Amino acid sequence: SQQGEEDPQALSIQEGENATMNCSYKTSINNLQWYRQNSGRGLVHLILIRSNEREKHSGRLRVTLDTSKKSSSLLITASRAADTASYFCATALGGYQKVTFGTGTKLQVIP
Amino acid sequence: GAVVSQHPSRVICKSGTSVKIECRSLDFQATTMFWYRQFPKQSLMLMATSNEGSKATYEQGVEKDKFLINHASLTLSTLTVTSAHPEDSSFYICSAAGQGALGNTIYFGEGSWLTVV
Numbered sequence: 001s002q003q004g005e006e007d008p009q010a011l012s013i014q015e016g017e018n019a020t021m022n023c024s025y026k027t028s029i030n031n032l033q034w035y036r037q038n039s040g041r042g043l044v045h046l047i048l049i050r051s052n053e054r055e056k057h058s059g060r061l062r063v064t065l066d067t068s069k070k071s072s073s074l075l076i077t078a079s080r081a082a083d084t085a086s087y088f089c090a091t092a093l094g095g096y097q098k099v100t101f102g103t104g105t106k107l108q109v110i111p
Numbered sequence: 112g113a114v115v116s117q118h119p120s121r122v123i124c125k126s127g128t129s130v131k132i133e134c135r136s137l138d139f140q141a142t143t144m145f146w147y148r149q150f151p152k153q154s155l156m157l158m159a160t161s162n163e164g165s166k167a168t169y170e171q172g173v174e175k176d177k178f179l180i181n182h183a184s185l186t187l188s189t190l191t192v193t194s195a196h197p198e199d200s201s202f203y204i205c206s207a208a209g210q211g212a213l214g215n216t217i218y219f220g221e222g223s224w225l226t227v228v
Contacts, residue, residue, distance in 0.1 A: 043155075043222075
């Protein structure tokens with residue numbers, strides 16, 4: 001079963017706009033990660049936020065984590081057509097980094 | 112940085128045959144690797160945890176006799192789909208934990224497309 005659920009399932013925006021994706025999860029976690037997947041390809045790790053962190057930035061990416069609500073958000077600022085992909089949140093439990101994925105958000109950035 | 116390599120990237124096999132997919136950690140040792148399956152337009156489902164030198168741990172609902180996992184060395188795990196059927200056609204991805212710029216991070220392979228005809 002999925003640990004997390006992403007919202008929205010699909011998002012279509014114009015280039016230059018910001019894109020926000022949300023993720024909710026069910027159990028306590030050590031960390032939460034966001035990944036990107038281009039159609040038919042493998043996963044690219046975007047950012048990891050630990051359970052004791054509330055916000056993290058990486059380039060045009062901003063991730064927040066609210067452990068009390070068991071939720072996280074990924075903000076992509078000034079989106080580009082190349083950002084078109086599926087985005088997954090993933091949570092890790094335990095010391096072996098067993099990662100389980102959310103349902104994903106399919107982002108389309110229109111040039 | 113750490114890289115995980117999967118091979119083959121695409122494979123077509125006949126129904127009833129077996130097919131092996133390899134997952135290698137290229138510049139780090141991985142005592143634990145993970146195998147995922149992804150159906151079209153869906154998320155990744157964890158199939159099993161591959162442990163070097165011991166038996167794999169399978170998730171509920173995954174047939175261990177169907178999906179054989181061998182983690183014979185610290186850099187190689189293999190997934191063998193036995194007696195493949197068309198419903199086994201899917202995208203299979205492996206991952207391994209390694210030390211990267213962000214500390215202990217999971218690295219994913221590029222995935223393997225399996226088509227059973």
